[in-house]
Amino acid sequence: MAIKIHQLPDQVKGLLATLGCTSTVNGDRCSDYFAIAEDTETGGDLSVALIEERASLPQREWGYSMHVINDIKDTFCQIYHDDGNPGAPEEIVLAMLEKIIAAELDISIIPARAPTCREWDAMMGVIDGPQAHWEYMFSWCQDKDPDCAIFRVARGGASPHRWRNRSATGRYVNVGFRPVFAYMDTDVPVPDGQLIAVGTLYMDGEPVRVPQDPDYDGDIADYIPGAKLEFRAALEDPAYQIQAIKVGNILIADRSLLKNISWEDLAAQGFCIKD
Numbered sequence: 363m364a365i366k367i368h369q370l371p372d373q374v375k376g377l378l379a380t381l382g383c384t385s386t387v388n389g390d391r392c393s394d395y396f397a398i399a400e401d402t403e404t405g406g407d408l409s410v411a412l413i414e415e416r417a418s419l420p421q422r423e424w425g426y427s428m429h430v431i432n433d434i435k436d437t438f439c440q441i442y443h444d445d446g447n448p449g450a451p452e453e454i455v456l457a458m459l460e461k462i463i464a465a466e467l468d469i470s471i472i473p474a475r476a477p478t479c480r481e482w483d484a485m486m487g488v489i490d491g492p493q494a495h496w497e498y499m500f501s502w503c504q505d506k507d508p509d510c511a512i513f514r515v516a517r518g519g520a521s522p523h524r525w526r527n528r529s530a531t532g533r534y535v536n537v538g539f540r541p542v543f544a545y546m547d548t549d550v551p552v553p554d555g556q557l558i559a560v561g562t563l564y565m566d567g568e569p570v571r572v573p574q575d576p577d578y579d580g581d582i583a584d585y586i587p588g589a590k591l592e593f594r595a596a597l598e599d600p601a602y603q604i605q606a607i608k609v610g611n612i613l614i615a616d617r618s619l620l621k622n623i624s625w626e627d628l629a630a631q632g633f634c635i636k637d
Contacts (some may be wrong), residue, residue, distance in 0.1 A: 365434070367399050367463060367473045369632025371504075374455045377412040389417040392429075398459055399434065399467060406433040408466055412455060415443075426451075428458055432466045440466075452504070452635045453478055460544035460611075474541035474593050476625075476634050477614055479505045479515055479525070481542055485614045486522045488554045489607050495617035496522045498577035501540035502625050504634055514625040514634075530625040533585070536578035538618025539628060541593070543606060545613045552608050559603045561593045563619050569602045576617035585623035591631055 373396045380394040391414045397407040413427045430440040442462055444454050456475075463469055477485075482503055486494065496518035507513035513527035516537045528537055543560050545552075552558065563570040566589040573582040596603045606613035629636040 365399055365467060365469070366402050367469075368397060369475075370398065370456055370459050370473075371452075371475055371629075371635040372632045373398050373410075373459060374452055374635055377410070377455055378451055381412060381414055386413060386417075390414055391416075395431070399463055401434045404434070406436070408432050408434050408463070410459065410462060426454060426458065428462065430462055430466065434467065437466070449480065453480065456635070464544070474543050474633065476502050476504050476628055477540065477542040477612075479503050479517065481609070481612055481614065482517045483523065484612075485607055485609045488609050493616065494522060494607070495576045498536070498579070499582070499618050499621075500524075500526060500528070500534075500537045501618050502528075502537060502623075502628060502634070528625070530629075533587075533622045533624045533627070535621055537623075538576075538582055538621040539585075539623050539633070540615045540618045541604075541633070542615070543613040545608060545611055554608055554610065556608050557605045557616060558608060558613055559596045560606045560613055560615075561595055561604055562597045562602045563604060564592050564594055565589045565620075569597060570619060571601050572604060572619065573617060578621065582618055582621045585620045585627060587627070591620075591633070 376396050377393045382391040383394055384392040386392060393412040395409045395411045397409045400407040409431045410428045415425045415427055426444045428442045430442060442458060444458055500516035500519045503515045503517055505515040507527040512530060514530045516526050516528050518524060565586060570583050573580055575581045605616050607616050625634060628634045
């Protein structure tokens with residue numbers, strides 16, 4: 363079985379955009395079905411449809427569920443509900459997709475995306491200081507500037523909790539890509555704050571060295587405009603192994619891996635959720 367995970371932010375966008383194309387018997391809006399993973403050997407896929415649970419419910423009980431069809435393992439259809447945690451619809455739906463992939467395919471680490479501000483703050487609650495590598499380098503987050511739609515949020519720089527807006531199309535020497543991976547606990551508990559090797563970043567098919575001086579004036583690699591980015595299994599050479607910090611059910615890279623990369627560059631490859 364050779365599993366390919368689709369870029370989940372793209373699927374989140376599609377699920378939310380197509381809400382209302384069908385509806386349940388009680389009137390809840392449903393989306394189209396979207397494949398979130400596929401077996402490249404058999405052609406089977408793992409597909410989901412989003413259901414907005416509102417009909418006949420008070421607003422405090424509104425939420426989402428997903429109808430799941432797993433043709434990869436040929437199991438019965440399943441219904442998954444959101445965890446009831448607060449957040450933007452994009453965050454809630456993304457967390458559901460990550461949970462479904464882990465449960466349906468027994469995968470513990472889900473491919474990368476940019477973090478949310480909520481996830482950044484959670485990381486800083488677990489690990490701080492030089493080991494978090496926030497000094498002199500901002501990192502793109504998913505979030506928009508609430509006051510200006512053309513700007514996105516970057517975190518870090520002068521302090522671990524600093525918030526700064528930047529043009530989504532701008533490529534800056536002091537703003538980088540620090541990926542986050544979804545993580546589902548295995549039989550061996552892993553404490554928050556522990557570093558885990560999660561893979562190797564490739565740019566246009568070439569492995570990218572993990573920077574040892576990860577600030578704007580250090581050795582962070584520059585993004586090559588238009589280059590394809592992908593994450594693969596970690597190479598044996600430690601110089602290419604991305605180390606990520608465990609924070610609950612996510613793993614956040616302990617430093618930015620690329621600079622001079624715009625938010626739009628990331629969104630174009632499915633690492634951010636675009637409007």
